Amino acid sequence: MSKVAVLGAGSWGTALSIVLADNGHDVRLWTHRKEQAENINKNSKNEKYLDVMIPEGIRAYHDLEAAIADVTAIIIVVPTKAIREVCKQLNNILTHTPTIIHASKGIEPVSLKRVSEQISEEMESYSYEDIVVLSGPSHAEEVGLRQPTTVTVSSIDLTKAEIAQDLFINKSFRVYTSPDIIGIELGGALKNIIALGAGISDGLGFGDNAKAALITRGLAEIARLGTTLGANPLSFLGLPGVGDLIVTCTSVHSRNWRAGNLLGKGNKLEDVLEQMGMVVEGVRTVKAAYQFAEEQQVEMPITTGIYQILFEEKDPKDVVEQLMNRTKREEMDDLAKLLS
Template sequence: MAETKQTVAVIGAGSWGTALAMVLADNQHEVRLWAHNEDQIAEINEHHTNHKYLPDITLPERITGYHSLTQALDGVTVAVLAVPTKAIREVLAKASAEASQPLIIVHVSKGIEPDTLLRISEMIEEAVPGELLEEVVVLSGPSHAEEVSLRHPTTVTVSARDMKTAEQIQDLFINQNFRVYTNPDIIGVEIGGALKNIIALAAGITDGLGYGDNAKAALITRGLAEISRLGTAMGANPLTFSGLTGIGDLIVTCTSIHSRNWRAGNMLGKGKNLDEVLDSMGMVVEGVRTTKAAYQLAEKYQVDMPITKALYNVLFNGQDVKDSVDALMTRMKTGEMEDLFNILDERKND
């Protein structure tokens, strides 16, 4: 556990932001948890709960809720950004107007911005004036907020261009229940964390169709190959995808009812349309937006991503769910190791 205690702002009081605020409070840091909903902030401060997002959890008293970004950011040097991808630019515009000194921004969201095709760290660097941004750090890995809030053992990865800053954030979060590793591959960490949501949606669909564990294992395995192909084309280290933000994230997101992307896919597999699914979820399903962005990235980098393409056609072109999954299972035959050899050849040529 870190010896130096800090005041840290957590921007976003959803399930993940609140769970990470608990980790920081357990490490004896003072935590300012910001949300735009005044009733939610009142509940956090008066009852030490955030029932909508983490039912039956009591929050440590070191967590104080804030509705004012000015007050939440006053004097802090580290801000944890825990809002959905679609809200990042709006929130950062407000934060930039209120910040009084440079910030280390630790982003914990998992997505890619459609159309611009920017990773979240790139969005932050574009949206925050240089004089107010000390460094961007990514925190990602196989982690359900529900389990983190119960202090179940969890491992995650932090990455930054400046590894000294990554190590600083590692020290900020690490404790006996929440283990933090560092990884210098910021592209791979972000791509792995974002694209696993696509595969989780697809895994939920196969479960909703009743196709069983064999089909899901195939989907996860081929999904990992698909993520590795795109990530490597974008400059990531392929070894990153065999770690926490690759295999680890895929396992936890594709196999658990805690995963909102799996749950959304499961409903799609059972016959609900996308609008019905999103209305019933009550929380953002990042995999939907990420599917669109990944489809665009696959075209940009000319990378074969059949699972992403099939899911894109289901979500945005109205293709039948069962027909799309069945078509995936009957694609042209190929050698299982061809992807690995192609990736290794590309790295060798670089």
């Protein structure tokens, strides 16, 4: 049995805590909200985020220093906008070097840093090679119910990836390893952009044909940018690539799909975010991916269109027309690049 701290008591942090508790680990679920920690410990539920019973092996904490004391691993599952602040706090209070695993999906606007890069920049005792990422097609609602789920863990240091694999793997939560941390992180982050687009398409009343095209061409965009940034193209054909893309674009569990759906129905972005009541990572990631595409001169028409909808208030129908009327091209050119 290991002592593990899970930082972030949202739906995904809660679900991962349940997996760890099922494996017999002593789990400390940390939240920055004292009232939330008290409610979880009192009622064995975290109803706002995940409506399932919390196992006895999980205890919620509000005190970060107490939560991480003597743990062998720290799982970071906070929203990406909070990554640096939480890591700065960890850097000031950690007196040992547990394995650091993150399961947050996004790219930092302006700096264009992936989460593993942000963590290593803020924590003096950890290099980029020390960080592990967990990603894949995994709705928290289904993980919390112990429904079959498969994910990938990745680190430049394979030994650390295998530590994460051993912590999480069980009969309902299968875990693979991969050395391609760039591809795993980018796949998990960029698919949220395409999920926004899928929601917009559904909100406009378009059918399965449109969504299938969006997912397929969206995968081409993800791979095009990812390989430019050093990812293995085959990673985008795996669980954190096409797997996560499918589940996020086709399910009502997906916050990004739901947000896109409201946008497609004519709601303004600020109203959508207020109505959601939870972080929609794709909105922040669109800014970063759009900037990446501009700087790297990578063609990303779907990302550009969604950026225009979100931040330039362009009509979604006009963006669809813009995408449909692009210059004709050969599809196999993109497939060849993906597999080369």
